[in-house]
Amino acid sequence: MKGIIILLGIVFSLILSVDLVDACSCISDVSVEEAFQQSDVIFIGKVIKIDKPLLTISSSDPMDIQFTLSKSYKGDLEEIIQVQTALDSSSCGFPFSENTDYLVYANLVNGKYQTGLCSRNTDLENAQEDLIVLDNLGAQKPTVKNENSNNKLDLTQALVMALLLLVIALLVVAEIHIARWIKGKKKQRR
Known part of the structure; x- marks a missing residue:
């Protein structure tokens, strides 16, 4: 009996000590026009809250970022928007900071907006090129993209x-x- 308990203890300690390795690799930079077509929502917003999970299994676990909406370029959005990104940039999570304004490109996946490093997200100070193109694209009627119902x-x-x-x-x-x-x-x- 002692042997079984020791074996179970060893197995559980090995399981809990395993650290998954993830790596982020973006295929290539997409143009503003391509990102406009590929994204469900595009907006400027200020990060007001970052909710990291209490228990994490890997760097790809999602964290919730809450924004106040300043301007929407694509999609009908509420004044407060919640977007998910991976915890760490090694898993393509975007490193948002509280009280900073961002241009955000996100997609609706299983009822939640998600974004990451491979989107064209950037702080507002570095978004001038995108904003010029988006102002021109915003006048066009955007195509509606169906939610990816991938289960x-x-x-x-x-x-x-x-x-x-x-x-x-x-x-x-x-x-x-x-x-x-x-x-x-x-x-x-x-």
């Missing part, structure tokens, strides 16, 4: 499910060993 699991969900399956498997193995141990004890008493 694939993201990395975090897959890892959590794998951990749950592992725990269930370990519990089944432990139960089998305990049942055998109890059966052996009963035979010894006879």
Whole structure:
């Protein structure tokens, strides 16, 4: 029995010590016109709140960024907008800072706006080239892009499910060993 407990302890410590490695690699810079077509919403906003998750599994876990809307170039947006990005730039998360104005390109994925390093996001001070083009494009009627209804699991969900399956498997193995141990004890008493 002690051996099983020690084995379970070792397995769980190994699982908890595993650190997933992610790397961000953007294929190429897209033009403002391409980004306009590819994005569901484009807006200027000031970051008012950054909510990082309390428990993280990897650098690709999402964090919520809350903006106050200054101007929308594409999409019907509320005064307060929430956008998700990965926690770390190694997983293509954009490094937003509170109380800073940004030009944000985002897409609606599973009911939430998401963005990252590979979008054309930039602080407002460095957005002049984009703003000139967007002012011209904004006069055009934007094409409506359907939400990507891709129901694939993201990395975090897959890892959590794998951990749950592992725990269930370990519990089944432990139960089998305990049942055998109890059966052996009963035979010894006879």
